[in-house]
Amino acid sequence: MRVPDHGHATHCLQHISYYRLRAYWLPCEDAAPADGEHRFKAGTSFDDVLDLYIFDRKLRLLVMDALERIEVSLRGSWAHHLAMKYGPHGYLDPTHYTRPDYYAKAFASLIEEIDRSKDTFIVHYKTKYDDPVHPPIWMTAEIISLGQLSKWLGNLKLRPDRQAVSKPYGLDEKVLVSLAHHLTYVRNICAHHGRLWNKQFTVTMTVPNSPAALKLAMNPASERRLYNTLAVLGYLMGIVAPGTQWRQQLFELIASNPFIDLAAMGFPEDWQSRPAWKFRSGPDM
Template identity: 35%
Template structure:
């Protein structure tokens, strides 16, 4: 079957929406939204206001309602990225300080500190690409190292860890031997097995956010977060591909590392502040705000 749809100018798109029962309460603003956000990106949010069978809008639905839901998802993504940034920085610091104090600043080059050989080799390849001599012009810290030192052949861990992505860091952490992973427990306050799953799942969430992906009413079908015994109800298998368990993991980590951020309270305000959002669409259980993980 040949795809024969054509691109339409914004006024025609608005007319089509109006014909489906949508109120265009501010045509100028609606036109600008289609120009700067795009009809296709907004389409997924429109579905929340449409009869599934006919695609006609529920009576009284306004274009501004769609934008309000879109803005909620955008603000949620920004809040999640803010929390992930703090967790990512904490992981970098834990790997570069706690393990370096126990061993030495170049411990990451020694395969004896790792349980898994293939991830070790892969991480070394990534480290050489990001921080090797050929990359010294990318960052002033690398220039400093290679200008003043000849051995070891790569910089200290606190320089290296700053150059690795969260995804690489999470795999790097998982490949460490158990005693090395346990050195970081004091920073995050949870068992290393739990942390491995959380870092993987949060890294996957970060990629979703970084590519401006949808968080509201979507499934995350990779890298599921394990639940500590004290918070088992928040990590039920039935909800493992929902956003909610990952947000719980983030909140628990942030309460231990950056409690002054009040990240959980900010999330409560955001989720409860949009009249078009059903928290259950993201896996939030009834009364979630009163659970121990959020207080």
């Protein structure tokens, strides 16, 4: 590997660590001539590896930006529908859920989350009210995690309830429940600063069959790669914040680093021309 600036490389290895950075130069290695040996492809530069590392960090931040807004929107859709149909505390009624054991685990986790919360509105509720003991759903929606929300949503007994929560996004309820579970997994990777760009996911999502533009954007040959996730995030951002520049920012980020192997991310060759990647104007949020 060429190292144009040894001082800079030493600094990076000190503050990033050899082991962490090594994951980004693995694509630059040739097949090892013997076990335990490593050899780089001709022309490999430390600066190229560092650029890939920086690209991955920027990609995580961009994905987290979308996840934040989508998670907040999904919480709101869940809380609004259940509050309007079952009342402020109806979401805690176990008869609304299919699996009592799943409900018991989700309820216990939720109570732990509420008890740990120091948010002003939770403290105020506990101080002022003792019946019902637990806060209304619109308060719960402010502290529930995306992973917990996916469990509450997926365990709802009535399909029309799940469909009502899914309706604002134009997705079938099975797709949305699967997607919420998958996005929780992706969010955890990003939150723990894990490698994202060429990650092979173990928790995947159900590929949407509608709307048509999103279905056409999908790459069924790479269900465990990042591309499909980015396509769905771009689609949802177009709904949650139709004026957002998120997709344009993704285009620019990819274009900024020609070293990126898009095939390793699951991108089809014609991805930019697919309808789901077209931009719309409107208010950002």
